[in-house]
Every structure is written in structure tokens, then in C-alpha cells.
Amino acid sequence: MFTLFHHPFCPHSRFVRLVLGELGVELNLVEERTWERREAFLALNPAGATPVLIAEGQPAIPGAGIIAEYLDETLGAEAADRRLLPQAMAERIEVRRLMAWFNEKFFEEASNPLVTERIYKRFMSEQEGGGPPSADVMRAAKVNVRYHLAYIGWLARTRNYLAGDRITFADLAAAAHLSAIDYLGDVPWSEDDAAKAWYARVKSRPSFRPLLSEWLAGVPASRTYVDLDF
Known part of the structure; x- marks a missing residue:
């Protein structure tokens, strides 16, 4: 299972949630108010921005674009016709x-x-x-x-x-x-x-x-x- 540090109205977080939903991935959500600058969250992403994805055995994956590329590299091939990044x-x-x-x-x-x-x-x-x-x-x-x-x-x-x-x-x-x-x-x-x-x-x-x-x-x-x- 993945864990996503997000805010419900953060557009980038919403994007990642939609991607994970399309891929049929089970997800644990942790709401993060980035303006509070929590030290534990900054340790995951020094930029202090959501979203941040936690995958077992991997370092914290920060940012919508990086997360999308990671998900395509790890899950894209098995998604077949549900893959969100084309082949060509x-x-x-x-x-x-x-x-x-x-x-x-x-x-x-x-x-x-x-x-x-x-x-x-x-x-x-x-x-x-x-x-x-x-x-x-x-x-x-x-x-x-x-x-x-x-x-x-x-x-x-x-x-x-x-x-x-x-x-x-x-x-x-x-x-x-x-x-x-x-x-x-x-x-x-x-x-x-x-x-x-x-x-x-x-x-x-x-x-x-x-x-x-x-x-x-x-x-x-x-x-x-x-x-x-x-």
C-alpha cells in the first residue's frame, strides 16, 4: 500500500490521487497543512510542498510530476490499456x-x-x-x-x-x-x-x-x- 501526504484541495495532490485511482492502487491518505512547516514532513520533502508519496522500500517521492513518472515506470507496463503514458x-x-x-x-x-x-x-x-x-x-x-x-x-x-x-x-x-x-x-x-x-x-x-x-x-x-x- 502507498501512503500519500496531501491536502484535499491541493491540485497536485488531487492529480496523484486520480492517477492512483485509475491504476487501481490502494492508498492511505495523510492530510498535510504545508504552511505549518512540520519538521517531520520537511524531512520527507525539504521543499515543504504536497504531494509526497511513500512506497515501501523507496525514498520519499516528492512532487506530482516525479510521482507520475515513478508510477508509470513501476506500474505502467502491467496497467496495459490503462497505462497513462503512451508507448510512442x-x-x-x-x-x-x-x-x-x-x-x-x-x-x-x-x-x-x-x-x-x-x-x-x-x-x-x-x-x-x-x-x-x-x-x-x-x-x-x-x-x-x-x-x-x-x-x-x-x-x-x-x-x-x-x-x-x-x-x-x-x-x-x-x-x-x-x-x-x-x-x-x-x-x-x-x-x-x-x-x-x-x-x-x-x-x-x-x-x-x-x-x-x-x-x-x-x-x-x-x-x-x-x-x-x-
């Missing part, structure tokens, strides 16, 4: 490009600012950076969400899934980040029907069910969050 080199490059797009660019420009301002800061002390959410930060992030949603829509109109004919790490990365901000109601689904239809397909997969069942006290989920036919 050109296809692998495209999956990795899009996985980085969402886990880095989308995270920096949209999902991390919104999750930090609207969720994390509620639980952080003033010394840890907590306080009222910044309207300017949220406004800029919401503009960026529209830009990324349009790109997802373009990909969804030209391919069966974002990186090609079947679901890959790219789809799970995009869906993980969208899910975190969809909980908050910050995804303008009405602006792109192709992106909305693609997300509905991914959200309907069994791997998504644990994420959709998690709620944050005091912050109700948006109307679209758990509705598979939104």
Missing part, C-alpha cells in the same frame, strides 16, 4: 508537455492563487500568511482560468482526449486543477461547451468519486461540483 515517443512528449502545462502554468496562474486565497488562508495564522483573501489576486486568477479553459476546449475539439485518443496524465492533471476551483464555483463552464463536455466525461470516471465526496466545513461546494450532468 511523440505521444509521450505531448502528454508530458500538457502535464507540465497544467501542473506548472495553470497552477501558478490560476488554481494555486484561488485555492490559497479562498481555502488555505482560512486556516493559516497571520504569521503563516493568513488573513482576508486578496480581491486583486482572485480577479487576476479568474481571468487566467478563462484563458486556460479556452485552451482545454480547443484541445477537446481537436482530439478525443486532451493529448490524443485515450485518457492520459494530461487529462488527469487538467481535471485535478479544474476540480479544485470548480468546488469554489470559479470555472465559467458556460464559455466553452467542448471543455465542459470533456470535463464531464473525466469527472464521471470512478477515480473521481473520492474527490467529489470531500467537502470543506464552512465552504459549500458549487452547484456544478458533484453534478455529473452539469
